[in-house]
Amino acid sequence: MTKIAPSILSADFAMLEEEIKDVEQGGADYIHIDVMDGHFVPNITIGPMIVEAIRPVTNLPLDVHLMIENPDQYIETFTKSGADLLSVHVEACHHLHKTIQHIKSEGIRAGVVLNPHTPVSMIEHVIEDVDLVLLMTVNPGFGGQSFIKSVLPKIRQIATIVEKRELKVEIEVDGGINPETAKLCIDAGANVLVAGSAIYNQTDRGQAIRSIRVEKTG
Numbered sequence: 001m002t003k004i005a006p007s008i009l010s011a012d013f014a015m016l017e018e019e020i021k022d023v024e025q026g027g028a029d030y031i032h033i034d035v036m037d038g039h040f041v042p043n044i045t046i047g048p049m050i051v052e053a054i055r056p057v058t059n060l061p062l063d064v065h066l067m068i069e070n071p072d073q074y075i076e077t078f079t080k081s082g083a084d085l086l087s088v089h090v091e092a093c094h095h096l097h098k099t100i101q102h103i104k105s106e107g108i109r110a111g112v113v114l115n116p117h118t119p120v121s122m123i124e125h126v127i128e129d130v131d132l133v134l135l136m137t138v139n140p141g142f143g144g145q146s147f148i149k150s151v152l153p154k155i156r157q158i159a160t161i162v163e164k165r166e167l168k169v170e171i172e173v174d175g176g177i178n179p180e181t182a183k184l185c186i187d188a189g190a191n192v193l194v195a196g197s198a199i200y201n202q203t204d205r206g207q208a209i210r211s212i213r214v215e216k217t218g
C-alpha cells in the first residue's frame, strides 16, 4: 500500500541508468526527479533533457518535482520529456488553479507542493483538482537534511480532508525520510514516501526500500 519514490538527487549521476534500474529492481514505485532552477531554491539540478534521457530506461512513472519559478512556462516541455506526474509549488504559482488545469490538459497527473511553513488552507480549494499533494518535510534545495517534525499535523490535516471528501488524492512526503520518520508520516496519513539519501547511500537499495516501506498501524 505504501509507495516508495526514490529521489535520484542522491544517485551517482555518472551512472544514472544503473542507479534507476537498481531501485526499480529493488521495488520502487515511482522515480522522483528534483528539478531546481537556482532561483526558487538555492541549487541547480536536473532539466527536461535529463528527464527525456531517463524515460526509456525505466517502466516506472516519473514523478517530477518542480522547484522552479514560472512553472507554467515549462509544463509542455516536461510533458514531452516524459513526466507522468508534474508537481508545482504553491509558493511559485500566482494562479494555482490555472496551473493545475494546464498540467491536466496535457494528459498527465498533477501534484501540488507545500513548503514546511505553508499552511494547508492554501490548497483547500484546489485539492479536488489534483492527483497528489506533496508535503515538504525539509526546506527544498538539498538532499540529506533533517526531517522537520512540525509538518506531521499538516499530514493529518490533509488526510482528514481526503477522507472526508472521499478523494483519491495521494499524500506524498519529501525530505529527511528514514525508517523512523517514515513510520511517523505513514501513521499521520501519508501514502507515498520520497527518499534520496536513505536509499542511495545504502549499497543494498532493495533492503533500503523495504526498511522504509512501513504500513499504517492502528
Ligand code: DX5
Pocket: 007, 008, 009, 010, 032, 034, 065, 138, 139, 140, 141, 142, 143, 144, 145, 174, 175, 176, 177, 194, 195, 196, 197, 198
Ligand atoms: C529536496 C528534494 C528531495 C531530496 C530528498 O529539496 O525535494 O526530493 O532529494 O532527499 P533526502 O531523502 O536525502 O532528504
Ligand code: ZN
Pocket: 007, 032, 033, 034, 065, 174, 194
Ligand atoms: Zn523532491
